[in-house]
Amino acid sequence: MKLKTSIKLMYSIITCFAISCNSMDPIPTDNFTDATFWQSSANAELVVNMAYNQMYSADKMWNDEALSDNIFEGRSNTNQRSIRNGLVDPSLGLFSSEWGDIYAGIKTCHVFLANIDRVPNIDRQLKNRRIAEIRFIRAYLYFRLINFYGDVPFFSSDILLSETNSIKRTNKTVVLQFIHDELSAISSILPSKNQLSKLENGRITKGAVLAFQARANLYEGNWQKTANYCDSLINNQAIYGNYSLFPNYEGLFQRENENNQEVILDYSYVPSLKTWNKLYGAAPLSAGANLNAYAPLQSLVDNYLTINGKTIAEDAHYSADDPYKDRDPRLAATVVFHGAKWTAFNGNIQTIYIKPGTGNNAQERLDNYSGPSANSSSTGYYVKKYYDRSASVTFESSLNIFMFRYADILLMYAEAMQELGKFNASIWDDTIRKIRERAGFTSSDALSYPSGATKEQLSNIIRNERRSELALEGLRYYDIIRWKAGKTYLDGPVYGAKFSNGNRDYIRLDNRRFDENRDYLWSVPQSQLDLNKNLLPNNPGHSN
Structure with missing residues (x-):
């Protein structure tokens, strides 16, 4: 619609x-x-x-x-x-x-x-x-x-x-x-996704009602009802509509793939008539963006696993000198880091140079980190997710915004079953493994159920998976609040990339306070x- x-x-x-x-x-x-x-x-x-x-x-x-x-x-x-x-x-x-x-x-x-x-x-x-x-x-x-x-x-x-x-x-x-x-009360009145005509895309459906019920119960900590609603949406698709993971993570956020099988409900935009341009202040300057106002933090980058399914602290092959090599492919689909590739509006592919002193000409050096109050990114990172290649040169985009998507249903189900003490290898394979396979992981260490993990470790794995999968989709703040984890995530200094003091130290930004x-x-x-x-x-x- x-x-x-x-x-x-x-x-x-x-x-x-x-x-x-x-x-x-x-x-x-x-x-x-x-x-x-x-x-x-x-x-x-x-x-x-x-x-x-x-x-x-x-x-x-x-x-x-x-x-x-x-x-x-x-x-x-x-x-x-x-x-x-x-x-x-x-x-x-x-x-x-x-x-x-x-x-x-x-x-x-x-x-x-x-x-x-x-x-x-x-x-x-x-x-x-x-x-x-x-x-x-x-x-x-x-x-x-x-x-x-x-x-x-x-x-x-x-x-x-x-x-x-x-x-x-x-x-x-x-x-x-x-x-x-x-x-x-309204679920039985609304159509399933399968019953929508093409012109009705974006309308509220039975599936959206179930997804909303799941999220509301998740935020309340009602784990059994969360699991029940997610299970109904996963296993009763004849009633609620056929949903599954879109096969390509980066493609999920491109306009040519809108209204795909992963969309449960999105917020619609219309070319020329109704648009948004947040990336004009968040994308690389060398790609035509405006002064940077909105940049990813180092803690988000660090959350992404290595391609071996390990955290950067656990993986002996991880190198702080080449920190973006062999990482979760969702990192490159979400965040622009030094050396990342960017596809311009005209289809040309360029390399983004953010590390101070890099780049072959003045245009390429526009993105170099030069201080927290400079025109370029204050964190050493730019935003890629939701970049609309069909947008105008001022990044006026008509790309729809997800409100509920199927990957979130799988993650909510995994978290609820873990909290209920019912999470096991079968549920792992149906949720986390499927999400990681779609992301591009192939290592057995990344895809296999971590049978030796403690309950606390497994909860953290599911939480961190949620952050990587749903980053920059407007849900992270609510997760922190419902976990009562403000002191853990929203208190103390925040950091950008290791581009300070001659690339020896992480950029230190605000000192956040959470009461x-x-x-x-x-x-x-x-x-x-x-x-x-x-x-x-x-x-x-x-x-x-």
Whole structure:
């Protein structure tokens, strides 16, 4: 589904709904009123498309990555960087903008649900399906909200402006139960992936509902239900759709392979009409990118195994002088390191020179590391994943963004079974081995079940596999938070490549601070606390 919504028109419509346009107003000739808008099924589709637009985006995915230990934003003191450095208070802009964006999306959903019955002559089956899609989107928005803020104002139908200034926060567990109940209720109404026409690609399906249920239970630590939902999606494809791993990892993130068998749900973009350009500030400068603002960290690079299936600390063949040789192929598909190959928009293949003093000419030396505040990467790395070779020269891309994909289902199943004490060689072969084979591993040491590993070691193997497979897809921060591992991954100095002090030392960047008593939840925005004292007390560690 390509959402070609007129954003300007839709914001006008939603604004009108939000302030309850007076039904006595004359009908304008260049716009709609509440009295006329719902007389058209095409207009109802516009609201559905608006809700899809508000559910997620590439910007949200990349900004979520910046909250993690995968990415460093070196160009400016962004809100994400402030959070990671422990410099937060309730007035931080991101706390307010995220809250406002989510509730705006929830508003759109409630407007649709309150008015869809007014549309004359709408096909009943289509109407029920669109209602189910809207309920999924609303559940997704509430899920994002509680993962940031914990207890939140909750309502399942539109409320008056006066009520917004007095409503209290609802316990997170109540909202989670609502999410699970909604997903259970809509699953039978939605089609499977196999039932979608080509024009419907990107629509919410039964498979997306199961994937969402699995993720919600994963974040709650409900391992049995996580395993059950994943197992259903894996083994009942006649009901939910045929899903499998796309055979080429790097190709998974190229536009010519969109809507392949691994996609469970993605966020759609449209050439020329709806695009994103985050890589303009993250790709190599010699490839035409702008000043670097967004770069992978050394800890992400170090997470990738050697081709022998060992960590860099375990593999005797690993050399710090040639650190990118014989590594997990997903590293080269995700991160641009010194000596990596880059395919330009015109199809030419170039070598990227990042190590100081390398490169044969001024153009090649554009990517050389020259300091944390230089135009080039502040970490000594650039981003490759989600590079759209068909994008414009300013990296305006129409590449869809994954929300749920099949590899994540396999990884969630592996983690849940491990936590339940049921993980074994058979499950390894059906999950981790398949993922590694698709990545390009061939060594038996990399592919065979580590029978001698302790439970803790096996848990770490699965966690690290998750990081390598899903890096730069917006999930790492939430994994760290649900593991209650903030001190492990989000505290202390962060490093870039070994390009400092004459290539003798790793680049040292920010000294991040994670407060165990505060940073697992965000503050309720100060603007909301000023309007509604019933939102108090604030989350632990944040001022009221």
